[in-house]
Amino acid sequence: MAQTRAKKDAAPAPQLKKTPTGINGLDEITEGGLPQGRPTLVCGAAGCGKTMLAAEFIVRGAVEYGEPGVFMMFEESTQELVDNMRSLGFDLEKLQRQRKLALDYVHVDRAQIQETGEYDLEGLFIRLAYAIDSIGARRVVLDTIEALFAGLPNQAILRAELRRLFQWLKDKGVTAVITGERGEGSLTRYGLEEYVADCVILLDHRIIDQVSTRRLRIVKYRGSSHGTNEYPFLIGSHGVSVLPITSLRLDHKVTDKRLGTGIPGLDEMFGGKGVYKGSSILVSGSPGTGKSSVAASFVHAACLRGERALLFAYEESDSQVLRNMRSIGLDLAPWVRKGLLQIHASRPTLHGLEQHLVLMYDLVRQFKPSVVAVDPISNLSNQHDDVGLKFTLMRLIDFLKQQGVTAMFTSLTADATGPVAASEVGVSSLMDTWLLLTNLAYNGERTRTLQVLKSRGMYHSNQVREFIFSDNGVDLVDVYLSGERVLTGTARIAQVAQELAARQLRGTDHERRMRDLANRRRALDAQIAALNAEADERAGEVQFAIEREKFEAEGTAARAREIAAASGRQKSDRVAGRNGVKSARAAR
């Protein structure tokens, strides 16, 4: 018994025990959360979101993981924090009433304090212990404990006491988050990283091209692997979202299910079944080739199937999208009213690229759409180099694939005359299906064409189709190949008319020829009848002649027999006369 227990105890804990933060993305980077029962330092410059991160750690712990938390603040007052967090939808007062959260505002006013002789910070310990014990807290936040350095002049005592505090927190077994202001040349202004060395998270807030981006990096994490890159994060309307770049793996499940694109002609080009569910589609083309309409058809089709769709519009406002799509017979407004469709319109310059991405993550997570359309992605790259966009999109595509969301991205190419791939944002290789929309200018007319440049894992037509707008949405028609030219638009219609006329002409000609043939046949039939009659006549004559000849021959033969018989009778008459007499006599 004891042995087995010993064995069980000896069974190695494969991983450091971790406390999930519940913060979007942070648990992925830290591979499970913050080190359980140990303090974690969150440092960064003013306004980069330290308090927000710490508060969300506490709130998520209390709400989602059933771990009550203590939030001890040194800078903000309790009411300020409650108000600030309410704007993110966290009701701290309610949590306090439910005894899931204890708030304690430690105010240190240097002006009030006179120092004389020996002291320690037992008062702080007692307050913290009281708060922890009163609700059975598993999580503790100290925000920002460095404020003590400003309030208490004796740094020697303070440092010794902080060291004792962190050790005490470890002994208590609570998972603690300590925030610290970033200092010159060091992680924190007062060197807190000396004491809190298990896990250090650095937050950063920087401006690139007038667009601000918050970034998060795990500087160290003792006893655990973790993502080491800088990850963009966003403080959105639902708290902090961190965006892992590399921790996402390429291991999404795929399905054989297909779904229609909303354009019957296009589905036909994919063997009549549309595209794979969960795949990503790139629609590229120069201005005015109908990219937005393809995207709108795509979401419209999803809504028709009763699925949820999410449309990110970076060029038009949502009402403009609705109006413009109504003009080609795609009425999206009912879907919006039903809640099947969400149109999220914003200017690309509103946020940095990463923040856009985080926003998309958040929306996709909340709304759980079946399809997502982004119109266009190329606009997002205006402020960034293409490399950034590619990485961002890679993350977005991977994320969508893991969620099983079918995504359509439109991309504006500079000019149709340029090389097709060169003007792409370098994302075509990430896409499963690539549709190219081009304008054909010919004969004083511009027409739209569509072709499938690639579509992974399925049959797809390699023909160019003409892309038309009608009152019933968009559709494709086969283009006409006439000689070496592809005919589209009016030229195609003219060609259709021409061919129709030619077909009619041919039809008339055929009819005439059939009539001729029938006439000829009738004439021949008459001739055949005449000849047959003649033949019959001949046959009759021949038979008659034969009969006559037979008759004559018989007559001759008869005569010959008669003659022969006559001569014979005379002789025999004589013989018979004698014999006859004799016999007559005898008879008598």
Next chain:
Amino acid sequence: MSTTASPRKKSAPVVAEWQLRLYVAGRTAKSEAALANLKLICEHHLAGRYSIEIIDLLVNPKLAAGDQILAVPTLVRKFPTPIRKIIGDLSNKERVLVGLNLLPLAAAKA
């Protein structure tokens, strides 16, 4: 002055001119020293005009938040206002007097 009595029930029944509160955490050497020092100073400077309330945070931990106590021992001058806090074992008499506003700063340094 004394008419505006403190609403706290725990304060001394007879409202003294000087209300002092000493926060300690258990009977440690520091807290004993602080109490001894305080009594000495009060008897010397405020004889008959003061009341001392000793609060042991180990017994009443929730009282720590009320006066924003971090360090122990802490002496809080509740009255007369403004509130003053003196942390430490009160071994430096001059500083205590300055802290209690019984002595101008210049006199303490002199």
